[in-house]
Amino acid sequence: MFTLAEIAHDPLVLTRRLARIDGSDVVFRPLTRADTDRLAGFLVGLSPESRRLSTFDGYDLATAQDLCDAIARYDKLRLMLEEVLSGRIVGLLECSLGLNPDDIARYRAAGIRLTATDCRFGPTLADDYQGRGIGTQVFPLVADAARCFGKKRIILWGGVLADNPRAIRYYRKNGFQTVGSFTGTDGVRSLDMILDLDLLPGP
Secondary structure (H helix, E strand, O other): OOOHEEEEEEEEHHOEEOOOOOOOEEEEEEEOHHHHHHHHHHOOOOOOOHHOOOOOOOHHHHHHHHHHHOOOOOOOEEEEEEEOOOOOOEEEEEEHHHHHHHHHHHHHHHOOOOOOOEEEEEEEEEEHOOOOOOHHHHHHHHHHHHHHHOOOOOEEEEOOOOOHHHHHHHHHOOOOEEEEEEEEEOOOOOEEEEEEEEHHOOO
16 A cells, blocks of 8 residues: 555556557656646646546646645645647546535435545546547556545546536446535535446446
8 A cells, every 4th residue: 555655755666558559658657846837738728628527626827836735735736647649638637535514414414434545536628528438448557546545436626527428428437426416505416426346347
């Protein structure tokens, strides 16, 4: 098992290269403090629709700096997808190793007791990488990273918006099960979904 401090010290332990059929090979790796400018470019480049579907506090250099400054300081493991040839960041996959009290309460109401072996997951891809299969290709690496921290189940970070059918199909394809729905403070309905890692093939 790893700690966040160990990953920050040696990101290579979670770094993998993905060969793409279309030739746009990408590297899967932890976020580092040197990524601020390129991460800002990724956030700025997200379309209004991608921003609506994501969970970031902002989409600018200040937000990128905050995310990089937070490495190993809290309970967040942030993983990047980076084009090999260009070095461009094309995906940010967030894992929260801790649980939110609201999540715990909602899942309890659905008959599921969340524990310290559960974590939260939320992916965001650059617009031109959406629908190209990279999310499915990289998910086994996300699952392996969660296992490296002793996690047995993954829930969705903030749920998935009920009006986002592409994302719902993606989660179901990768083994997530719907456990309920809720309406946020903004009046928007979302689905809670959970994945049991023991039901997936091992590393």
